[in-house]
Amino acid sequence: MVMKNYPPEFKADAVALVLSRPDRTITSIARDLGVSRETLRVWVRAAQALGEGGQQAAGGAGTGKDTPAGPVPSDDVLEEENKQLKARIRELEQERDILRKAAKPFRERDKLVNRSQFVEDHKLYGVKRLCRVLQVSRSGFYRWLKGAAARLARRQADEQLAERVRRIHSEHDGTYGSPRMPAELRAAGIVNHKRVERVMREHGIAGLHLRKKVRTTIPEPDAVPVPDLIQRDFTVEQPGTRYVGDITYLPVGGGRFLYLATVVDLWSRRLVGWSIADHMRTELVVDALQAAAHTRGGRLDGAVFHSDNGAQYCSREFARACRRLGVTRSRGAVGTSADNAAAESFNASLKRETLQGTQHWPDARTARLAVFRWITRYNTVRRHSRLGRLSPIDYEKTTDSLKSAA
Structure with missing residues (x-):
């Protein structure tokens, strides 16, 4: 029952009910009546203040007869109940704090040892309470303590x-x-x-393991044949006419790998396009080719792109990307790395000079940053034996200057 203004008859009956049921608490009677405990207590106290006449009025309002008077909790009793409730609340709050502090260490190592160590480290809460909350036997804890x-x-x-x-x-x-x-x-x-x-x-001490060979060239059995337009001739007289590309793996800690797809201009040996991902799907090589087109002004019209017979380079998706960018495809023989030696050599140099004898990078971010730094320095700083000891970009700039002067 929810009422804003309770009629006198309702109040009188409520007080009579309390006084007639000494075996029930005000809280339970208030809950049955749909009023707050404090409201009902105020009504009872007001009735008691009226004395015998008030009690008669309260009892006779509903029945016309006197209602047997029952004991009402005194202020001292209520105060004691309040103290007990506050003490229980403090106890529950301490138990909550214990469980919160114990949550993280219990996720690591041996749980039983952790619990005993936690009890030892937090004895301020009391060993008895800690053992009860953490479900540790006190005798077991003291045995553990003796073995310190x-x-x-x-x-x-x-x-x-x-x-x-x-x-x-x-x-x-x-x-x-x-x-x-x-x-x-x-x-x-x-x-x-x-x-x-x-x-x-x-202590993280491990021996040297042979690097697991990762196969990055997986032939596509149903691929449409594409001729070899390079024929192992990697010398080029004009810029932007012949490109080679390949996929190589980048070892990362935990036996995981990243994969790098490259596009190298055979004229200047410049890496004009590249892409890194944690997969070897066709989009990896498509992204690298699109990056190369972006470097060369948006398209690669008339250029030849040479690769191995990996499934990514033999896919319809890659063929469509080549047509869209104006590229003619070229592929070497199946199972012959020498047909794509220039791309293979680039990948070997990259991993040899970035890993420097280590087995892997500690994580993917470190690998990406190391490769990015090396590629940038390769294009701008690293001197190339085939380019008169110039970097690829310096070679392009020098050659362009000579052509302009001529």
């Missing part, structure tokens, strides 16, 4: 072993991993190979 000295000694021994492993790893040029490292340490009396492997794993 042994754990410290084990941790120090692992650190010493890790330092020894690092020294051996360095002496062998980073090539020793598992099982070579345990075999090396066995002579020194360390025969627990699982412990050695665990320490190496925890």
Whole structure:
């Protein structure tokens, strides 16, 4: 029941109900009547203030008879209830704070060890409360606490072993991993190979692995034949007439790869178009060709673009892109890298000079930035043996100047 102005009869009946039911709380009666607890309490107090006559009026309003008087909670009782509620609220707030602080460390490593360590680090909340909230047995926690000295000694021994492993790893040029490292340490009396492997794993020490060969040229069996218009002749007398391109992989940490598609002008050896992505779909090589067209003024009319027989270069989508940009396609023989040696050489130089003997870049962003920096320096600074020790862009500028002077 929701009412803005309660009639006197309703108030009298409500007070009579409270006084007649000492076994029920004001809160429960107020809920049944649809009024607030404080409102009902005010009515009861007002009725009590009237004395015996007020109680009779309240009792007789509904029935015409006296209503048995029942005990009403005193102010002291209400105050005590209020204190208990506030204490419970503080308890719940502390439990909430404990769980919030414990959420992150519990996601890492061993949960049981984390919980015991958390109890030790936050004893200000009380061990009993912490163990209850985190569901840790107190006896288990105290057993864990007694083992602190042994754990410290084990941790120090692992650190010493890790330092020894690092020294051996360095002496062998980073090539020793598992099982070579345990075999090396066995002579020194360390025969627990699982412990050695665990320490190496925890400290990020790994041996040298052969780089996994990544196949980037996947022939398209149903491709329409395209003639080889280059015939391994990579010498060009005019700019913008012959381009070569290829796809190469860029190794990134975690066994992942990025892929680079290139378009090189055989005349100046300039990289005029390129594209990097985490896939080898046809759009990768199309984006590189479009970038080359943008560098050369928007189109590549009359130019020959030579590639291998990878599925991307044999696709209908790439053929349409070539027609749109005015390019004539050329492809070498299947399975013969020498037919596209200029593009292969460019990719080899890029990876050799950017990776410098390392196995991979730590992440994709680092790889992209390293390749971007090298490509920029390759075009503008790096001296090329076939260009009279000039950079590709300097060669183009010098040649253009000579032609203009002539």
